[in-house]
Amino acid sequence: MVLAGSNKRILYLSQTYEGSVHDKKIADEAEIEFEKTIELLQDSGFQGFCPQRAILPMPEKKPRGKELTWEQKQQNKHKAAQRVVVEHAIGGIKKWRIVKDKIRSYRHKLRDEVMLIACGLHNFLINLNEPIKAYST
8 A cells, every 4th residue: 555645755655465455454454543634535445444634535426327417527537636646656666667577586575675665766756856946045
């Protein structure tokens, strides 16, 4: 599980899981707590996950046999545009091929270490691409 900020920087990385494990189960086991109230954008894989001090703006579902209003569709587009930042952050991590490939090693924590290094490299590249702020006195 990955938490990313609005600037695509990785803020939290859970331990890795081998095989097929549902996103919500990973989130529940992580026991995440926030110091202050935040807006947490999550996809449908985390439906039902609601940590304390988190506001969850989920998209509106289409009512059975009806259509969404134009306003609801626009709100869903806005929420999707915000959530896509997390997907781009995950894509930035996955550009390191070792993260995508199967790791054939018996070393117990190697997958966690590889993912941690890939996240660190991703954050480092984000820092390089941020504009330098010049301060004058």
